[in-house]
Amino acid sequence: MKNKFLQCVAGAALMVFAAVAPAALAQSAYPTKSITMIVPFSAGGPTDTVARLIAQSMSADLKQQILVENVGGAGGTQGANRVAHADPDGYTVLLHHIGMSTAPALYRKLPFNAVEDFATIGLVNEVPMTIVARNDFPAKTLKELIDYVKKNQDKVSYANAGVGAASHLCGMLFMSAINTQLTTIPYKGTGPAMNDLLGGKVDFMCDQTTNTTSQIKGGKIKVYAVTTKKRVPSLADVPTAQEAGLPGFEVAVWHGIYAPKGTPKPVIDRLNKALKAALKDETVKLRFADLGTEPAADNLVTPEAHLAHLKAQIALWDPIIKKAGAFAD
Structure with a gap:
């Protein structure tokens, strides 16, 4: 009886091991494709x-x-x-x-x-964000940008990459900070939005440095500020929003x-x-x-x-x- 009991226990253990082992081995070998x-x-x-x-x-x-x-x-x-x-x-x-x-x-x-x-x-x-505009936009500084959009809010267009995108969130906070509602133009992604900014079809946007740094350095768009507490090393000459006249405006992605x-x-x-x-x-x-x-x-x-x-x-x-x-x- 004792031997039969031990055999049953051993058999059950082997069955459990047989069921668990393949999954464990599959995980340990991950990834296989x-x-x-x-x-x-x-x-x-x-x-x-x-x-x-x-x-x-x-x-x-x-x-x-x-x-x-x-x-x-x-x-x-x-x-x-x-x-x-x-x-x-x-x-x-x-x-x-x-x-x-x-x-x-x-x-x-x-x-x-x-x-x-x-x-x-x-x-x-x-990722820090940057407030940027088409190259021929009249405003030269962030203060001038804010003054201009407040006076021309029905004419100025703000591009974003769609609801929920980082550019949408940054724009929403910007409009709240300056207490001005602007015409927003949503795109299916930041790439198309940036293309239209480069082409002068929209006026300005707020976008991540990963998408704007090369365009800024290439002189293809205007930049007014970065949205972090400290300046960004790769854009050392660009002031923070705080420095440029928009206190407390901070957003990073x-x-x-x-x-x-x-x-x-x-x-x-x-x-x-x-x-x-x-x-x-x-x-x-x-x-x-x-x-x-x-x-x-x-x-x-x-x-x-x-x-x-x-x-x-x-x-x-x-x-x-x-x-x-x-x-x-």
């Missing part, structure tokens, strides 16, 4: 630029290709929704910006929960990487390891510097810190957006 990184905005924009830099470096560490796919629309919510409902196997991830924290307040019917439907992997960077909720912890840990390696890659650091940004601090490149930051940003933006009455269907 290419990974899709969804960018919820159009190609050529600032978030797309960050994603492609990070994806290339992470691919080297993972020894599998990360393929960037642009799924734009609805202020980034379409791409995010696709990842929220993807298989939680680590082969579909999302690189999103500050819009993950503003979407809960901006959209009355959001098809996902920004906190509950995702597994955070780590923060990537924080942060990026983070997400996986669908339920993605196994070993997979999250492996992606986090690759992200940390990418942010220490000298090529990435130098390219970030050229674009006016820098990698996130080490203590922020963890799933836990990323989640805490996301929750804090949701709490910060919720009352601001509701007060402005900036809602989307």
